[in-house]
Amino acid sequence: MFNSSIEHNYTKLASLEHRKKYAQFFTPQPIAKLMAKWLSGNKKLHSVLEPAFGLGIFSRELLLHRQNLKIKGFEIDDNIFNAAKNYFNSAQNVNLILQDYMCNDWQNKYDGIVCNPPYFKFHDYDNKNTIKEIETKLKCHLNGFTNLYTLFLLKSIHQLNENGRCAYTVPSEFLNSDYGKLVKKYLIKTKTLRHIIVIDFEENVFDDATTTASLILCANDNITDKVQFTNIETMNDLKEIENLISIYPEYSKQSKIYSSDKLNHEVKWKQYYQEQNCVKYKNLVPFSNYAKVSRGIATGANEFFTFNLEKAKERSIKERFLLPCICKSVNVKKNYFDCNDFEYLKTNNKSVFLLNAKKVDDINVKNYLLKGQEQGIDKKYLTASRNPWYSIENRPAAPIWVSVFNRNGIRFVRNVAGVFNLTTFHCVYPKEQDLFNEFNMDIFFAYLLTDTARNIFADNSREYGDGLQKFEPNDLNNAKMLDLTLLPPKDKEKILFLCNKAKNNVREYNDNYFIREIDKILNRNFMI
Ligand SMILES: C[S@@+](CC[C@H](N)C(=O)[O-])C[C@H]1O[C@@H](n2cnc3c(N)ncnc32)[C@H](O)[C@@H]1O
Known part of the structure; x- marks a missing residue:
C-alpha cells in the first residue's frame, strides 16, 4: 500500500x-x-x-x-x-x-x-x-x-x-x-x-x-x-x-x-x-519440572516418507512398514485424539502413515526406496546424514502434542491413540514419576487447556505478523507454569470432577464451560 x-x-x-x-x-x-x-x-x-x-x-x-x-x-x-x-x-x-x-x-x-x-x-x-x-x-x-x-x-x-x-x-x-x-x-x-x-x-x-x-x-x-x-x-x-x-x-x-x-x-x-502475564500469578515453577518438550519427527522429505491408504495400496506397501502418524496439524481438530479419530482420517485417505523401512525384507518397500534414490531423496540434508538414509528418528509416541504455530493461543492435544507426529506438533512428555508423587495426567492436561496456562505460555512465544505465535520446544521448556502441587486437596478433587465432565460431555475442550470453571479455581488459588 x-x-x-x-x-x-x-x-x-x-x-x-x-x-x-x-x-x-x-x-x-x-x-x-x-x-x-x-x-x-x-x-x-x-x-x-x-x-x-x-x-x-x-x-x-x-x-x-x-x-x-x-x-x-x-x-x-x-x-x-x-x-x-x-x-x-x-x-x-x-x-x-x-x-x-x-x-x-x-x-x-x-x-x-x-x-x-x-x-x-x-x-x-x-x-x-x-x-x-x-x-x-x-x-x-x-x-x-x-x-x-x-x-x-x-x-x-x-x-x-x-x-x-x-x-x-x-x-x-x-x-x-x-x-x-x-x-x-x-x-x-x-x-x-x-x-x-x-x-x-x-x-x-x-x-x-x-x-x-x-x-x-x-x-x-x-x-x-x-x-x-x-x-x-x-x-x-x-x-x-x-x-x-x-x-x-x-x-x-x-x-x-x-x-x-x-x-x-x-x-x-x-x-x-x-507486559508479562506471569507477573499476575504467584507460585510459578518451570514447566520443565512437569514435562519435557521435543520437536516432532523430521523426515527431510515428507512427500516421500508419508502415505495415505491409496498411496500405500498403489505401491503395495504393507501396514507393518507404516507407522501411524499425524503429518498435518489441521487433521487434528479437537483436544482429544483417540483411535476413532485416527480411523476416520485413515479411511478418508488422509496422510496418516510414515514409512518405517527398518530391516527391509520386502520387495515393494525395496522398490520404493530405489525410486527415492533415483529422485535424490537420499541426498537431501537430513537423509544424507542418516544411516541408512531412510531410517526415521527414533522417539516414542507422545501422550500430548502441542501446536507449533498458533493464531488463537497455544493448543494442546491429548493423544490417547498412541500415534506418532511429524514436526507439525511438538511432543510433550510428562515426567510422571520424578517430580511430585501425585502427578495426575488429567489435572495436568486440564491445566494446559486453561486460559491461565495459555497466557503464561504466551510470555515465551515468538510473535509473527498478524497475531501468529510460534513456540520452539525450548520456548516451552523454559516457560513457567503454576505449581499444581500447591492446590488444596478439595480443589484438586473439584478439578478432577470438572475435567471428567469436560471429557465426557464434549470432546471439544476449547471454550468449554468446565475448563472455564477450572480457570476460576486456578485464579482463586494463584492470582496475585
Ligand atoms: C528485503 S530486500 C530490501 C530492498 C530495499 N532495500 C528495501 O528496503 O525496500 C533485500 C534486498 O537485498 C538483496 N540481497 C539478498 N541477499 C544479498 C546479499 N547477500 N548481498 C547483497 N544484497 C542481497 C535482495 O536481492 C533484495 O533486493
Missing part, C-alpha cells in the same frame, strides 16, 4: 518466485523515511552504505534532503541491480556494486548504514567460508544456524565510523529466539544500541507480512548508554517515532528505558517491551 511506484512496478514485472529467492520485500516509504531521518541525525553524515540495495528506497529518501552524500549500495541479484542502475544512472555519487555484502567490503567504515536485509535461514554447513570470515572479523563464535539478517546487522555495526548511525528493519523474532542471542550480545557489548521499535500493526503495511518487524536504531557515539523500547500499533504511532528520533540523545517518556549493561542477551527481550 505504501510502495512507491518504482517498487510497485518492479513487483509487477518480477515473479513472486524470483522475489522470494532473493527476499525482495520492500520497505514501506514512511518507515524508510524515518530510518533515513535517524541517519541524518549524524551531523557529519557523508558516507552512506546500503547493504541490501534493492531499488534504493533509503538512498532515495536521503538524497531528497542531502544531495552531496557519497552512497555505496550492495546488491546480489542482477535483475533488480539493473533496474536500480537505470534509476540512479545520473547520480554520480551513488556507487552500486553487484556483490554479496557478507563477503565484501569488510575494511570500510561509514557514517551511516541503512538496511532492510534479506531474511534467510543461514546454516553453517553451506556457508563455511563466510562463517569463518565473520567469526574472525567480529571475534565471535557462530553456532549451528542463524538467520542472515542478524549477520548483516552484526557486520554493519562493525562498519560504523565514530558517530556513525545505523538503522535496520528486521523481524522481531531475533529478540526472542536463540539465534538472536549473539547479535543481542554484540549490541550490548558495543554499546551502540539506542532504540528498538517493535512494530505490530494490525493492518499489513509491510510487503512481507509473515513476520512482525522491528526497527533497530544504533549510534556509535558514546553519548548515552540508554536503550529505549517502543511498541507501535498503527501508522499514526509513526509520529511518536519521528519525535523520539528528533530529540535524540534525549529520551521522551521515562518508560521502557534501560542502561545497556542492564540488558541480558540470554533472555527473551519481550520482557523489556511487553
Whole structure:
C-alpha cells in the first residue's frame, strides 16, 4: 500500500518466485523515511552504505534532503541491480556494486548504514567460508544456524565510523529466539544500541507480512548508554517515532528505558517491551519440572516418507512398514485424539502413515526406496546424514502434542491413540514419576487447556505478523507454569470432577464451560 511506484512496478514485472529467492520485500516509504531521518541525525553524515540495495528506497529518501552524500549500495541479484542502475544512472555519487555484502567490503567504515536485509535461514554447513570470515572479523563464535539478517546487522555495526548511525528493519523474532542471542550480545557489548521499535500493526503495511518487524536504531557515539523500547500499533504511532528520533540523545517518556549493561542477551527481550502475564500469578515453577518438550519427527522429505491408504495400496506397501502418524496439524481438530479419530482420517485417505523401512525384507518397500534414490531423496540434508538414509528418528509416541504455530493461543492435544507426529506438533512428555508423587495426567492436561496456562505460555512465544505465535520446544521448556502441587486437596478433587465432565460431555475442550470453571479455581488459588 505504501510502495512507491518504482517498487510497485518492479513487483509487477518480477515473479513472486524470483522475489522470494532473493527476499525482495520492500520497505514501506514512511518507515524508510524515518530510518533515513535517524541517519541524518549524524551531523557529519557523508558516507552512506546500503547493504541490501534493492531499488534504493533509503538512498532515495536521503538524497531528497542531502544531495552531496557519497552512497555505496550492495546488491546480489542482477535483475533488480539493473533496474536500480537505470534509476540512479545520473547520480554520480551513488556507487552500486553487484556483490554479496557478507563477503565484501569488510575494511570500510561509514557514517551511516541503512538496511532492510534479506531474511534467510543461514546454516553453517553451506556457508563455511563466510562463517569463518565473520567469526574472525567480529571475534565471535557462530553456532549451528542463524538467520542472515542478524549477520548483516552484526557486520554493519562493525562498519560504523565514530558517530556513525545505523538503522535496520528486521523481524522481531531475533529478540526472542536463540539465534538472536549473539547479535543481542554484540549490541550490548558495543554499546551502540539506542532504540528498538517493535512494530505490530494490525493492518499489513509491510510487503512481507509473515513476520512482525522491528526497527533497530544504533549510534556509535558514546553519548548515552540508554536503550529505549517502543511498541507501535498503527501508522499514526509513526509520529511518536519521528519525535523520539528528533530529540535524540534525549529520551521522551521515562518508560521502557534501560542502561545497556542492564540488558541480558540470554533472555527473551519481550520482557523489556511487553507486559508479562506471569507477573499476575504467584507460585510459578518451570514447566520443565512437569514435562519435557521435543520437536516432532523430521523426515527431510515428507512427500516421500508419508502415505495415505491409496498411496500405500498403489505401491503395495504393507501396514507393518507404516507407522501411524499425524503429518498435518489441521487433521487434528479437537483436544482429544483417540483411535476413532485416527480411523476416520485413515479411511478418508488422509496422510496418516510414515514409512518405517527398518530391516527391509520386502520387495515393494525395496522398490520404493530405489525410486527415492533415483529422485535424490537420499541426498537431501537430513537423509544424507542418516544411516541408512531412510531410517526415521527414533522417539516414542507422545501422550500430548502441542501446536507449533498458533493464531488463537497455544493448543494442546491429548493423544490417547498412541500415534506418532511429524514436526507439525511438538511432543510433550510428562515426567510422571520424578517430580511430585501425585502427578495426575488429567489435572495436568486440564491445566494446559486453561486460559491461565495459555497466557503464561504466551510470555515465551515468538510473535509473527498478524497475531501468529510460534513456540520452539525450548520456548516451552523454559516457560513457567503454576505449581499444581500447591492446590488444596478439595480443589484438586473439584478439578478432577470438572475435567471428567469436560471429557465426557464434549470432546471439544476449547471454550468449554468446565475448563472455564477450572480457570476460576486456578485464579482463586494463584492470582496475585
Ligand atoms: C528485503 S530486500 C530490501 C530492498 C530495499 N532495500 C528495501 O528496503 O525496500 C533485500 C534486498 O537485498 C538483496 N540481497 C539478498 N541477499 C544479498 C546479499 N547477500 N548481498 C547483497 N544484497 C542481497 C535482495 O536481492 C533484495 O533486493
